[in-house]
Amino acid sequence: MIHKHAFEALDRSLKDILGCHLRSNSKLPFGGKAIVFGGDFRQILPVVPNGSRQDIVNASISSSYIWSNCKVLRLTKNIRLNPQTSNFEETATFANWILNIGEAKVGGLNDGDAIIDIPDDILITDSSDPIGSLITFVYPSIENANNPMFFQERAILAPKNEVVQEINNRLLSLFPGDEKEYLSSNSLCQSDLIHDDFDESLYSPDVLNGLRPSGLPIHKLVLKVGVSVMLLRNIDQKYGLCNGTRLRVIALGKRVIEAEIISGSNIGNIRLFQECY
Known part of the structure; x- marks a missing residue:
């Protein structure tokens, strides 16, 4: 990249x-x-x-x-295609389809634009509520998912942060219990003011809270007990708190979040996170 x-x-x-x-x-x-x-x-x-x-x-x-x-080195074995898995044929078919798309073997000859037929088993046909259909497919009976194993091999990928937030809000509404909000505190640094007559009202807290810069969390973080979260930073690699680590929230305090690691080599360990942003 x-x-x-x-x-x-x-x-x-x-x-x-x-x-x-x-x-x-x-x-x-x-x-x-x-x-x-x-x-x-x-x-x-x-x-x-x-x-x-x-x-x-x-x-x-x-x-x-x-x-x-440069000399191109190509991988010759797909480690995800393990013959011992129960869905080997299904995984192999999907892997070959993805590879054919990358090799431009699907859709015929094209100059950058092509029509690709998506297999029916991975196609969302509900045009009225596609996100709801996707959530139902990936997380069936999510309101009864008390087992941390339920979230280990399930995830929804989205191209934009706006879509991620929409999916998160829909998923959060399916969980029982009360919501807990954690708010950020934004203010304009006085040392960055160039002119004495600078109008601070142009950068009010509402404007700052509405910004969505890449790599920073949103202003209002809403959680519930039982939801699955994912770390986006390497906090403590020794104890498994790395980028991509999945955790399950088990308690929400006023300024502390208690979560259980459900992925990696530290599954079952409990970690505390303090609100500090």
Whole structure:
């Protein structure tokens, strides 16, 4: 997902540094160091704010002069396709379908636009309430899901934060019990004011609370006992509090949240989180 300019900057920096010891290194990619790139830019492209299709493709590493010196290593075994699993054939069919989409083998020849037929078993046909149908499919009988194992292998992915919030609100309404709200505190730092006659009313708390910057939580966090949450930061890797760790809320205090880890190698451990944002 990194822009090609970042790789090119690293390439030039290593050439300058390593070229001081041996002049021939300044002509080698990355100064002669072996660099391993991970990921698949066909599935997750670089993010170019307000960029067009051409801008995004041009930002990929494959559009850089570095790409001609790269050797592509391909995975030959899908570790998710374990013959011992009960739904092996179903998983293999889905994996092949996804791969064919990435290889542009589905939809026929196209110049960027194509019509792809989605299998009926993964297609939402309810046009009146598609989110409700998706929730019912992924979380059946969620109001009776007291077992933490229920949430371990279930998740809903969404392309935008607005959609995530809508799904969260719908799911939260299905849980029994009272809601608990945790609010952030936003104010304008006085040291950032450039002019003495600056009008602070232009940046009132209501305006600041309504901002949705990427990587920051929303102003009002609403939870219930029993809901599943996911960490988005590496808090304490030793104790399993990493990005992507799933937890189940078991108690909500005034400023402390008690949760049980339900994924990873620390399943069953209880952790306390203090409200501090």
